[in-house]
Amino acid sequence: MDAKPSSDDRAPLIVIQHVSRRYVRGVDDIHALEKVSLSIPTGHFVAFMGPSGSGKSTLLNLVSGIDRPDEGDVFVVGQRLNDLSEDELAQWRARHVGLIFQFFNLIPVLSARDNVALPLLLTHLDKAERRRRAETALRIVGLEERFDHYPRTLSGGEQQRVAIARAIVTDPDLIVADEPTGDLDARNAEAILALLRQLKHDFGKTVVMVTHDPRALRFVDDAYHLDKGILLEGEEAERAAEAIRMAAGTHAAGAHVAS
Amino acid sequence: MKYAGLILANLRRNKLRSTLTGGAIMLAVVLVCLLLTMPAGLDALLNTIASNTRISVHNKAGIVYAMPYAFTRKVRQVDGVAAAVAMTWFGGAYEEAGRVTFPNFAVEVEHVGAVYPDYNIAPEQLADFQRYRDGAIVGRQTMKKYGWKIGDRVTLRSTVWPVKLDFRVVGEIPNERAPHFWMNREYLDEALKAQGRPGLGIAGIIWVRASDPEKVNAIMRTIDDMSRNSEAETACETEKSFFSNFFGSLKGFVTIVLIVTGLVALCIVFIAANTASMGVRERGPELAVLKAIGFGRRVIFSTLLAEAMILSSLAGLTGVFVAIGCTRALHTFSGWNPSLGPLGSFIVTAPVIVQGVFLSLFVGMLSGVVPSFGAARKPVVQTLHEVF
Numbered sequence: 108m109d110a111k112p113s114s115d116d117r118a119p120l121i122v123i124q125h126v127s128r129r130y131v132r133g134v135d136d137i138h139a140l141e142k143v144s145l146s147i148p149t150g151h152f153v154a155f156m157g158p159s160g161s162g163k164s165t166l167l168n169l170v171s172g173i174d175r176p177d178e179g180d181v182f183v184v185g186q187r188l189n190d191l192s193e194d195e196l197a198q199w200r201a202r203h204v205g206l207i208f209q210f211f212n213l214i215p216v217l218s219a220r221d222n223v224a225l226p227l228l229l230t231h232l233d234k235a236e237r238r239r240r241a242e243t244a245l246r247i248v249g250l251e252e253r254f255d256h257y258p259r260t261l262s263g264g265e266q267q268r269v270a271i272a273r274a275i276v277t278d279p280d281l282i283v284a285d286e287p288t289g290d291l292d293a294r295n296a297e298a299i300l301a302l303l304r305q306l307k308h309d310f311g312k313t314v315v316m317v318t319h320d321p322r323a324l325r326f327v328d329d330a331y332h333l334d335k336g337i338l339l340e341g342e343e344a345e346r347a348a349e350a351i352r353m354a355a356g357t358h359a360a361g362a363h364v365a366s
Numbered sequence: 367m368k369y370a371g372l373i374l375a376n377l378r379r380n381k382l383r384s385t386l387t388g389g390a391i392m393l394a395v396v397l398v399c400l401l402l403t404m405p406a407g408l409d410a411l412l413n414t415i416a417s418n419t420r421i422s423v424h425n426k427a428g429i430v431y432a433m434p435y436a437f438t439r440k441v442r443q444v445d446g447v448a449a450a451v452a453m454t455w456f457g458g459a460y461e462e463a464g465r466v467t468f469p470n471f472a473v474e475v476e477h478v479g480a481v482y483p484d485y486n487i488a489p490e491q492l493a494d495f496q497r498y499r500d501g502a503i504v505g506r507q508t509m510k511k512y513g514w515k516i517g518d519r520v521t522l523r524s525t526v527w528p529v530k531l532d533f534r535v536v537g538e539i540p541n542e543r544a545p546h547f548w549m550n551r552e553y554l555d556e557a558l559k560a561q562g563r564p565g566l567g568i569a570g571i572i573w574v575r576a577s578d579p580e581k582v583n584a585i586m587r588t589i590d591d592m593s594r595n596s597e598a599e600t601a602c603e604t605e606k607s608f609f610s611n612f613f614g615s616l617k618g619f620v621t622i623v624l625i626v627t628g629l630v631a632l633c634i635v636f637i638a639a640n641t642a643s644m645g646v647r648e649r650g651p652e653l654a655v656l657k658a659i660g661f662g663r664r665v666i667f668s669t670l671l672a673e674a675m676i677l678s679s680l681a682g683l684t685g686v687f688v689a690i691g692c693t694r695a696l697h698t699f700s701g702w703n704p705s706l707g708p709l710g711s712f713i714v715t716a717p718v719i720v721q722g723v724f725l726s727l728f729v730g731m732l733s734g735v736v737p738s739f740g741a742a743r744k745p746v747v748q749t750l751h752e753v754f
Contacts, residue, residue, distance in 0.1 A: 173658055174747040193745055194662050201660025212655040216375040226659050228368050273659070 119146035120281060120313045121170055126179030128165050128336075139165040141336045142179070147329075149280075152307040152314040154323045156351060157333035163317045164285060166333065170315055171204050171283040172196045184280045201229045205274030209286035211266040213258040213273075219245060220254045223272045230277070244272035248302060264295030271302060275312070282306060284316040288323070300326040321351045369665070373672050380645070387641045388681035391729055394634040395685025396692070399714055399722040401627050403693060404620045407712035408610075416606035417484055418579050419448075423572040423589055426601040432568035433598040438474075441572055444588050446581035449480035452569035456549060458522030458531070460512065466525060468508045470547035472554040472566065475501070481575045485544070491516075491537025499553045501536035505544030509535075522547075529557045573605075631725060638733035642674050646737040650752065657746040667742035674734025675727060682726020689722065690714045 128140040140162045147153050155163035168174035169181050172188050173196075181188045184203050191199060200206075205226075213222045224241035232240070242254060248268040258266055267287060274282050284303065288296035304326045306312045316323065324330055332339040332347035339347055377384055423441060425431035438452040453471040460467060479492040487503060495501045504514060514520065516535050523530040533549055555566040574589075576582045586602035593600040603611075646653070656666060693713050714722075744752075 168747055168750075171658075173750065194664075197657065197660050197662040197746070199660075200658070204660075206655075206658050208655060208658075210651070212651050214372075214375070214652055216379045217372070221371065221375070225372070225656070228372070229660050229665070234368070 118149065120149040120151075120184060121145075121147040121315070122180075122182040123166075123169070124180045124182075126166075126169060126176040126181060128162075128169065128174065128176050138336050140169075140176070143333075143336075143338045144179075145331060145338060147313065147315065149313055150307060150311045151328045152304055152326065153316070153329045153331060154327045155315070155317045155331050155333060156319070156323070156347070157339075160335070161333040162336040163333050165336075166331075167283060167285055167315065167317045171206060171281070172200045198229075201226060201277070203280045205277065205279040205282045207267070207270050207274045207282065207284035207287045209289040211258070211263070211270045211290070213266055213269055215258050218255050218257055219250060219261065219269045219272075222258070222269055223276050225273060226277045240276055241272070244276040245269070247275065247306075248272045262295075263291050264298060267291060267295070267299050268302065271299070271306075275306060275310075280313065282312050282314045284314065284318075286318055286320075287316060288318060288320045293322075296320060297322060324348070324351060369669050369672070373669055373676065376645075376649075376669075376673055377677060383641060383645070384677060387638055388677050388684075390634050390637055391678050391681035391726055392685040392688065394631050394729070395682045395722045395726050396689045398627050398631060398725055399686055399689035399718050400692060400712070401620070401623050402718045402721055403689075403712040403714055404623070406715055406718070408620075412606050412609055416604070416609050417575070418604070418606070419576045419582060420481070420605040421574040421576060421582060421586055421589075421602055422605060422608040423450075423574060423600050423602050424570070426593075426599040429571060431598070432570055433572065433593075433600065435567050435569045437593065437598070437600075438569055438572050440592060441574060441589055444574075444585055444592075446576050446578065446585050448575045448577040449477055450572055450574045451477040451481045452551065452572050454551065454554070454566060454568060454570045455526060456522070456524050456554065457526035458524050458547070458549075461521050461523065462512070468505070468511075468545045468547055470522060470549065471570070472551040473548045475550050475552075478503075478548060481573050483575075485539050485541065487537055487539055494536035495548075495550070498534055498536055499550055499556075500532060500534050501550060502533040503537040503539060503546075503548045504535055505539040505546040506542055507545045508547060509538055510542075522549075527554065527558060528561065529554070531557060574602075631729065635729050635732045638674070638678065638729055639736060642670075642733050643737040643740075645673075646670060646741045650749070653741055654746070654749040654752075657749055663742040667738045670738035670741055671731070671734040674738070675730035678726045678730030678733065679723070682723050682729070685726065686714070686719050686722040690719075 123143060123145050126140055126143045127138070130137045130139055143162075143166065155166055157163045165174065169176055169188070170183060172183065172191070175181075175189055175196075186199060186203075188196065188199070213219075214225070217225070220238065220241045223244050224237045227237040227240060230237075242251075245251060245254060248271050250265060250268050250272065253261060253265060253269075258269070261269065267290075271287075274284075282303070287303070288299055291299060300320075300323055303314050303316065307314050316327070330348060330351075332344050334343075334347070423433070425433050432454070435452055438450055441447060441450045451474050453473050456470045456472050457466055458470045459465050475496045478495075479487060479489075491503065495503050502520065509515070514535055516538060518535045520533045520535060521530065522533065531549070531553065539546060551566060559565045574585065576585050582604060586604075589602050590600055653666060696712060
C-alpha cells in the first residue's frame, strides 16, 4: 500500500446530492433517507452518527456502492454510482472500496492470511503476490504473528484487525466501516478507531464509518448526524454532537471509575 | 483455479456432512453401476454359452411339444449342416435331491460331440460315451455340486418317463458353469420298450451346428420350410436367441430395477440439494460479505456450484471404483463358488463407468444449481439486510 499525504483541500472523494431512499417493508413505506446532500474530501475520516433507524447505514450503503438511491446522485471516486448495474457495482466495489463490518464475518475455514487475500482473488495477481500483499496488510494492522491463525483462535479485536487488513489489502480509495467497534470491548474499540485513523494519516485513506460509539468523535475529522433520514445541520447538528460528547464524557468517567 | 482453495476449504467446513452426502451419492452410483452391468452381463453370459453357428430346432408350438425323431435325419441332410443331435428332456431327479436339480437330456451319443466341439470334451470320454450304453457325460458344475467323479454310478428317476435308470459317469464337460447331464438316447429307448411301450420316437429339440456362420439363416429357413404343413411345424432360432428367450423375463425385471434405481438416484438428488441448501443458508453472512467486497453473482454461483459438483464427482468416482471392485470380487468368487455362476459375467464396462460418472455430475449439477442460483441472484443489499 502506498503512503500518501493527507490533505483537506483536495477534491471531494464523495459527493451526495439530494439523495432519497425508500423501502417498502410489509405495508409500510419507509423513508430511510430524505434529500440528503453532503461531500467528503479525499483523505478525511468521517463518521455517520445517529439513533437506530436514522438512515446512517442506508447512507453508508449508498456511499459504498452496495445500494442505489431512488432519487438524487451519488458520486464516489468520480463515478456516478446510480448508473451502474449490480455486477458493475460489484466490480467497482472490488476496485475502490474496502469494507469492514461489525461482526468481522471472516471465513472460519480460512487462515487470517487467506481471509485477507480473498478480495485479491478478484484481481489478476498471482498466488505469491496475493500472499505477499495479504501479509503486508496483516503487518500494517499489527498481526504479523498471526498469519496462519484461523478466526476461532483469534480474539474479537484481532478478528476485526484481520477484517481491516482485508479491507485495505486492495489499496482502495475508500474504506467503509459499519459499526466497527460495535462488538468490541472499550480497549479494543479504541485500538480499532486508532488504527482507522492511522490508515487515514499514514496512507491518506478516506474512511467513512457508521457508529454509535461516542468515543469515535475523538478520532474523526467530521461527524455527520442523521435523524429519521434527514441530515442534521446547523444548531440541530450541534445539539446532537453535544449530546454525544456528553455521553462520551459520562462513558469516559465511568470507564475511569471502573479502572 | 484461483478459487480452488476457497472451494476446497468450504468442502472441509463440515466434514461429517460432506462425508454423509458424498456417501449417499457414492452408494447411488454403486447401485446404478451394478444394475447397469446387468443387461451387458446377460449379453456377455449369452455370448459365453451360445455359439454363433448353433441352431435350435423345436416345435413351433413351444419347446414342451416334441417333433418326430425321424425329422433329425432330414435335418442332417440340409445343405450347410455340419452336425445335428436330437435331445429329449429326461427330467431326472437325483435320488439324494429328490427333485430335478440339473438339466438332463437323452442325446444321440454318436452326434453330440460334433455339435458341441466348443465344449472340449475329451475324445476318449466321448468314445466311452458311445461304448457304454449306460454312460453319462456331466457338466463340471453338477459334478462338483454332488462330488461325483468319472466312474461313479448315479441313479436318476425320471419325472417325465416311467423309468428309473442307473448311469455310469464316463465323461465331464470341462466348464465350471456347465450343469448338463447327457445320457444315451438308446438306453432310454430300450428301457421304455422293456416296459412294453413304443420307445422313444420323439425329439424335444434338435441342435444343429452349421458349417459356416454365413449359412445359419439359410439353414433355418430350409428346415422351417421342410416342416411346413406337417403335424410338427418347426421354429428355428440361433442358440443365442434361444437362450435369450429364457432371459427375456429377467430383462423385464432388469428394466423395473433400472426404473427403481432412477428413482433412488432422484431421491439422492433431493437429499444432496437439501444439504447444499443448508450449507448455503448457514453461510449467509459470509456470502453477504463476499458479495459486499466485490464478488460478483457469477463468481458466487460458480464457486457454490463447483463445491457441489466436486463433492458429487469425487463420490461418483469412488462409487465407480467400488462397483468395479464388487464385480471383480464376484468374478473371482464365482470361480470358487459355482452357485454364483452368472454373476461372474457382470463387469463394469467403460460405458457403465462413463454413465456412473455422468450420473454423479448430474446429481452435483442438479443439487447445486438451485441453492447456488438462489444465493447468487439476490442483490447484495438484500442479502446484507437478511443476515445483519
